[in-house]
Amino acid sequence: MNDTIALASGMTLYDAVMPGLIIGGGLWLLLPRLRPDFPPARIGIILLSVFLMWRYMIWRITETLPPVGYTLEFGIGIVFLVIEVLSVISATLAMLWMTRTRSRRKDADKGVRRLRRDGAAPLIDVFICTYNEEREVLLPTMLAAMNIAYDNKRVWVLDDGRRSWLQTLCEQTDCGYITRSDNEHAKAGNINNALGHVAQLDDQPEYVAILDADFMSEPALLERTLALMHYDKSVALVQTPQHFVNPDPIQRNLSMVHIWPDEQRYFFDVVLTNKDAWNLAFCCGTSSLIRFSALREIGGLPTSSVTEDYLLSVVFRERGYQTVYLNERLSVGLAPEGLAEYLTQRGRWALGLVQIFRGSHGPFSARSKVSWLERLSLIDTFLYWGAVHAFRVMAIIVPAIYLLFDIKSVHAGLYDAMSHLFPFLLVIVVANGWLTQWRVMPIMSDVSQLLSAHTVLKSVAIGLFRPRNQRFKVTVKGGDRSQRFIMWPLLKIYLGYLALTVAAVLWPFLINNSAGLEDSSIMALFWCWYNLAVLVMACTVCIEDPSHDVREPADGELCLDHAGEVAHCRTIDVSLASVRLKGPCPFRERSVVGVSLDGAEVPGWITQVKPDDFVVKFVSCTGKIKQKLLEPTSVSVETSYLRFSAYPVFVAGAVINRILR
Numbered sequence: 001m002n003d004t005i006a007l008a009s010g011m012t013l014y015d016a017v018m019p020g021l022i023i024g025g026g027l028w029l030l031l032p033r034l035r036p037d038f039p040p041a042r043i044g045i046i047l048l049s050v051f052l053m054w055r056y057m058i059w060r061i062t063e064t065l066p067p068v069g070y071t072l073e074f075g076i077g078i079v080f081l082v083i084e085v086l087s088v089i090s091a092t093l094a095m096l097w098m099t100r101t102r103s104r105r106k107d108a109d110k111g112v113r114r115l116r117r118d119g120a121a122p123l124i125d126v127f128i129c130t131y132n133e134e135r136e137v138l139l140p141t142m143l144a145a146m147n148i149a150y151d152n153k154r155v156w157v158l159d160d161g162r163r164s165w166l167q168t169l170c171e172q173t174d175c176g177y178i179t180r181s182d183n184e185h186a187k188a189g190n191i192n193n194a195l196g197h198v199a200q201l202d203d204q205p206e207y208v209a210i211l212d213a214d215f216m217s218e219p220a221l222l223e224r225t226l227a228l229m230h231y232d233k234s235v236a237l238v239q240t241p242q243h244f245v246n247p248d249p250i251q252r253n254l255s256m257v258h259i260w261p262d263e264q265r266y267f268f269d270v271v272l273t274n275k276d277a278w279n280l281a282f283c284c285g286t287s288s289l290i291r292f293s294a295l296r297e298i299g300g301l302p303t304s305s306v307t308e309d310y311l312l313s314v315v316f317r318e319r320g321y322q323t324v325y326l327n328e329r330l331s332v333g334l335a336p337e338g339l340a341e342y343l344t345q346r347g348r349w350a351l352g353l354v355q356i357f358r359g360s361h362g363p364f365s366a367r368s369k370v371s372w373l374e375r376l377s378l379i380d381t382f383l384y385w386g387a388v389h390a391f392r393v394m395a396i397i398v399p400a401i402y403l404l405f406d407i408k409s410v411h412a413g414l415y416d417a418m419s420h421l422f423p424f425l426l427v428i429v430v431a432n433g434w435l436t437q438w439r440v441m442p443i444m445s446d447v448s449q450l451l452s453a454h455t456v457l458k459s460v461a462i463g464l465f466r467p468r469n470q471r472f473k474v475t476v477k478g479g480d481r482s483q484r485f486i487m488w489p490l491l492k493i494y495l496g497y498l499a500l501t502v503a504a505v506l507w508p509f510l511i512n513n514s515a516g517l518e519d520s521s522i523m524a525l526f527w528c529w530y531n532l533a534v535l536v537m538a539c540t541v542c543i544e545d546p547s548h549d550v551r552e553p554a555d556g557e558l559c560l561d562h563a564g565e566v567a568h569c570r571t572i573d574v575s576l577a578s579v580r581l582k583g584p585c586p587f588r589e590r591s592v593v594g595v596s597l598d599g600a601e602v603p604g605w606i607t608q609v610k611p612d613d614f615v616v617k618f619v620s621c622t623g624k625i626k627q628k629l630l631e632p633t634s635v636s637v638e639t640s641y642l643r644f645s646a647y648p649v650f651v652a653g654a655v656i657n658r659i660l661r
Contacts, residue, residue, distance in 0.1 A: 011413075011415040011416060011419065012415065013415060013418075015415065015419065016414075016415040016416075016418040016419040016422065017418060017419075017422055019419065019422075019423050020418075020419075020422035020423035020425075020426050020427075021426075023048075023052075023423050023426065023427055024423070024426030024427060024430060027045070027427065027430045027431070027434075028430060031045070031430065031434045036101075036434060036435055036437065037101060042098070042099065042101075042435065043099050045427075045431045045434065045435065046095045046098055046099055046431070046435075048427060048431070049095060049427050049428055049431045050092055050095050052423050052424040052427050052428075053088055053091060053092065053424055053428070054088070054092070055420065055424070056420045056421055056424040057084070057085060057088050059416075059420045060081060060084065060085075060410075060420075061081065061085070063411075063412070063416075064081075064410050064411050064412045065077050065078070065081065065411065066408060066409060066411055072407060073407050073408055073409055076398070076401075076407060076409040077408075077409035077410065077411075079394075080394050080398055080409050080410070083387055083390045083391050083394055084391060084394075086383050086386070086387035087383070087387045087388050087391040089383060089387075090380055090383035090384050090387055090388055093376060093377075093379070093380035093383070094271075094380065094384075096376075097271070097274040097275055097277075097278060097280075097377075097380075098270075098274050098435055100274060100277035100278055101270075101273045101274050101277050102273055102274075102276045102277035102325075103273065103327060104228060104276070104324060104325065104326050104327070105326075105327075105328065107227075107228060108224050108225075108227045108228055108326055108328070109227075110227075111226075111227025111228055111230070111231065112223055112224065112227045114227070114231065115223065115226065115227055115230065120230060121150070121151060121152040122152065122205075122206035122207060122226070122230065123152050123153070123154070123203060123204075123205045123206055123207075124150065124152065124153045124154075124205055124206070124207045124208070124209055124222055124226070124289070125153070125154050125155075125156060125194075125198050125205040125207075125208050125209070125292075126145050126148070126153055126154065126155045126156065126208075126209045126211060126217075126222075127156050127158050127191060127194055127208060127209065127210050127211065128141055128142060128145060128155065128156065128157045128158060128175075128211045128212075128213060129158050129160070129187055129190055129191060129210065129211070129212055129213060129286075130157060130158065130159055130160065130161065130166070130213035131160045131161050131183075131186075131187075131190075131213075132161050133213040133214065135165070135166075135169065137213055137214050137334070138157070138166070138169070138213055139169070139173075139605070140216050140605075140617065140618075141211060141212075141213055141214060141215060141216050141217075142155065142157065142169070142170075142173050142175050143173065143592060143603060143605060144216035144217045144218075144603065145175070145211060145217055146173060146174065146175065147217075147219060147603045148217055148218075148219055148221055148222050149219035149220060149222075149223065150222040150223055150226075153222060154176055154205070155174075155175045155176065156175065156176040156177070156178050156194060156198070157170050157175050157176065157177055157178070158178050158179075158190050158191065158193070158194045159177065159178070159179045160179070160180070160183055160186075160187075160190045162179050162180075162181075167179075178193065178194045178197050180193045185303040185472075186306070186471070186472030187285075187308065187472060188300075188301040188302070188303045188308035188472075189303065191210065191300070191301050192300035192301055192303075195208070195292075195295060195296070195300050196300075199296065204292065205292050206291070206292055206293070207226065207229075207289055207290065207291055207292055208289070208290050208292050208295065209221065209222060209225070209288070209289045209290075210285060210286060210287070210288050210289075210290065211286055211287065211331070212285060212286035212287075212333060214333045214334040215242070215286045215287055215331045215332070215333035215334075216331060216332055216333065217287070217330065217331045218329070218330045218331060218332075220330060221240070221287070221289075221330040221331060222289065224240075224326060224328060224330055225238040225240060225288075225289035225326060225330070226238075226289060228324055228326060229289065229291065229324070232322075234320065234321060234322050235291070235321070235322045235323075235324055236290065236291045236294035236295075236316045236321035236322065236323065237283055237288055237289070237290045237291070237294075237312070237313060237316060237321070237322075237323040237324070238288060238289045238323075238324055238325075238326055239272070239281060239282070239283050239284055239287070239288045239323060239324070239325050239326070240287045240288065240325075240326050240327075240328060240329075240330045240331065241264075241268035241269070241272070241287070241327055241328070241329065242264060242268060242284065242286065242287060242331070242333060243268075243329045243331070243332045243333070244262060244264070244332065244333060244334060244335035245332050245333070245334065245577060246334055246335055246337060247262065247335065248262050248263060248264075248335040248336060248342060249336060249337070249338060249339040249341075249342045249541060249544065250263070250342075250444070250447065250448055250451070250541050252544075252545055253339070253540060253541045253542075253543065253544055253545055254537060254540060254541060255545075256444075260441060260444050261439055262335060263448055264335070265439045266436055266439040266440055268284075268327065269327065269436075269437075269439060270435070270436045270439055270440075272284075272325045272327070273325065273327055275325070275377070276324060276325040278373060278377075279322060279373075280373060280374065280377045281313070281323045281324055281325040282309070282310050282312075282313035282314070282323055283309040283310065283312050283313045283323060284309055284310075285309040286331070286333065287330060287331040288309075290312075291321075294316065294319070294321055297319065298315050298316070298319060302315055304355065304356075304359055304360075305352045305353075305355040305356050305359065306348055306351055306352040306355065306470055306471075306472045307348070307349055307351075307352025307353055307355075307356065308352075310352065310353060310356060311352075311356050311361065314356065314361050314370060314374065314378075315361065317370060317371070317374060318361070318368070318369040318370055338485070338544055339451070339487050339490065339541060339542065339544060340487060342451075342452070343451070343452055343455040343490075344455075346452040346455060346456055347452075347455040347456060347458070347459040348459070348472065349385075350385040350455075350456040350459040350460055350463070351459040351460075351462060351463045351470060352463075353378075353381050353382065353385060353463075354382060354385065354386075354459070354460050354462075354463025354464055354467070355463050355467045355470070356378065357378055357379075357381070357382045357463070358463060358464060358467045359467065362378060363375035363376070363378045363379050385456055385459075385460055386457070386460045388449065389449055389452065389453040389456045389457055389460075390453075390457060392446060392449045392450050392453050393450070393453050393454070393457070395527070395531070396450070396497050396500075396501065396531050396534075396535070397497075397500075398410065398524075399501075399504065399523075399524035399525075399527035399528050399531065400500045400501050400503070400504035400528060400531075401504075402504075402521065402524040403504040403505070403507055403508060403521060403524050403525065403528065404500075404503060404504050404507055410523075410524075412523065414522045414523055417523050418523075429442055443533060443534060443537070446534050447534055447537045447538055447541070450494075450534060450535075450538050451490075451538055451541060454490075454493065484543070484544065484545060484546055485544045486542065486543050486544070487542045487543075487544065488542075490542050491539060491542035491543070494535055494538045494539045494542065495539060497531075497535055498532070498535045498536070498539060501528050501531050501532055501535060502532070504524075504528050505525065505528050505529065505532070508521065508525070552573060552574060552575070553572070553573050554571045554572070554573055554574040554579075555570070555571060556570070556571045556597065557569070557570055557571070557597075558571060558579065558581065558595055558596070558597050559594075559595070559596045559597070560581075560586065560587070560593045560594070560595060560616065561593060561594035561596065562586075562587045562591050562592070562593045562594075565586075565587075567586035567587070569581040569582065569583060569586070570582040570583070572613060577617060577618060578604075578607075578615050578616060578617040578618060579595070579615070579616050579618075580608075580613055580614070580615050581613060581614055581615070581616065582612070582613055583612065583613070584611065584612070584614075585606060585609045585614040587606055588606070589606055589607065589609045589614075590605060590606060590607070591605065591606050592604070592605050593605065593606060593616060595616055595618065602618050603618075604616045604617050604618045605617055
């Protein structure tokens with residue numbers, strides 16, 4: 001191999017890396033002493049990030065394109081550059097939203113006090129939407145809804161599967177039951193059918209709460225959300241976050257539950273709080289409260305998109321109504337339990353949002369009445385699903401074909417590239433970590449995007465060119481997850497990328513070592529090494545571990561309360577979802593009981609009754625009882641700088657452990 005590496009003209013390694021080290025090191029020392037909610041600091045770090053981002057991008061546009069011509073090199077270079085520019089525009093818009101953030105907790109506190117003082121308790125109908133979920137998924141949701149601490153409510157199960165056993169279960173639990181003869185417009189049609197049903201009753205609700213079949217509400221759900229809209233007639237919808245009792249497939253299959261927070265924490269804890277500050281919050285389906293009169297005014301949920309929840313907020317804003325966001329954990333549910341379900345969900349989101357982008361409420365529609373900020377938000381959303389995921393795929397292919405086939409779609413010297421890219425990447429990593437309190441972590445974000453990229457891009461293409469008459473694909477919950485499963489169709493794709501990248505890394509060293517390695521190739525080589533780490537993790541996620549309700553031994557005493565009768569029982573073991581107790585069961589199987597320990601109380605029901613022990617499943621799987629019986633083992637999302645410093649070691653250890661198993 002040629003030992004002489006051509007360097008960028010007049011630039012040394014010191015010149016290339018020192019500005020980035022100074023800026024990144026300064027931020028690393030300064031930011032822990034500042035609060036992310038301090039506006040000057042927040043805006044300052046965002047402006048610095050945007051400046052460095054576009055400094056890099058302008059360099060890419062003006063200095064790194066291949067020579068113009070009818071060549072494969074120039075064609076790939078142009079396509080890659082356009083995708084990268086669109087991705088940076090998306091990142092810039094995301095940074096714009098981050099300049100503001102909002103918490104409505106104090107507003108909710110004030111509203112609750114006023115509701116109680118006035119004795120206001122308008123009728124609320126709680127809709128539980130279901131299609132094909134099993135009894136074990138539905139029953140906790142139904143019991144939790146009945147347990148909501150709000151007297152003037154009705155709970156309805158909206159059965160789009162027309163199941164007789166579910167109608168019987170509703171009668172046993174005092175829930176109302178609504179079904180229909182077809183499944184037109186899927187979930188939106190199911191809710192609209194229920195809206196028509198309750199509109200014909202003598203007592204019509206003032207508000208409607210929406211729950212998915214697998215989301216268990218906390219007792220305070222209705223009161224806390226009602227407090228933000230009952231006295232403000234401009235508010236048509238209050239959305240709350242989604243929290244999960246189980247790890248998502250990436251966390252579970254990489255054994256990283258205690259290292260990486262679930263992907264949705266960034267969205268619900270950061271994105272929606274930022275959008276709410278710009279009056280751009282939107283409905284996310286479950287765990288929301290909606291004004292009934294506003295729904296009737298617009299003719300029910302819109303049905304022109306499979307993400308009817310997002311579109312609902314857009315239509316509301318066109319009519320002058322607000323959607324607001326209350327970032328409190330008022331419900332818990334099931335994250336997609338398998339990779340196939342995870343991808344189905346992401347594909348549906350991408351399809352639905354592109355349908356909105358292309359439709360009459362989109363940013364470029366002459367008929368749309370949305371504000372320019374709403375239009376920017378829709379453009380940002382489209383670019384995220386389209387350009388960002390396309391960039392992640394191109395980022396795998398471009399450096400590999402550079403090394404293997406000498407297709408130089410990016411023309412840049414090593415030091416010149418480092419001087420523009422290094423400061424940008426350092427600041428973005430540190431800034432995003434600080435702004436989101438480490439809900440965004442390097443490598444893991446790229447892994448999650450790459451895993452869903454092909455499904456998402458297919459949905460984007462369908463949404464752009466065939467947006468009409470697309471079916472709503474349900475995210476399956478429940479079922480047997482006790483066996484290891486390999487998702488071969490996806491694994492084959494990533495094994496192909498992995499083989500391509502490995503070949504690209506080996507080519508200049510072992511196969512064609514007479515060709516020499518130019519400085520422009522060094523950057524491609526570094527890039528390939530990074531891609532290898534991402535691809536190994538992506539392949540590992542495709543091998544799905546069995547999912548179990550992890551139980552830990554616990555010796556303590558609980559109180560069970562059923563219809564005023566109290567029983568004291570000793571515990572054997574406990575999990576986030578249930579507790580196993582010693583001795584004969586004091587009540588009948590399937591009895592609903594209150595479970596209490598040292599002031600922590602959750603509702604549950606008795607199951608798995610045996611002569612010497614029985615199990616009580618929790619309705620609200622929040623871990624309250626487990627925390628009382630055991631020292632907490634979960635890691636706070638508020639990851640410290642020290643923990644982040646050791647993050648690569650944690651990631652490598654988790655992956656190695658997963659592979660060895």
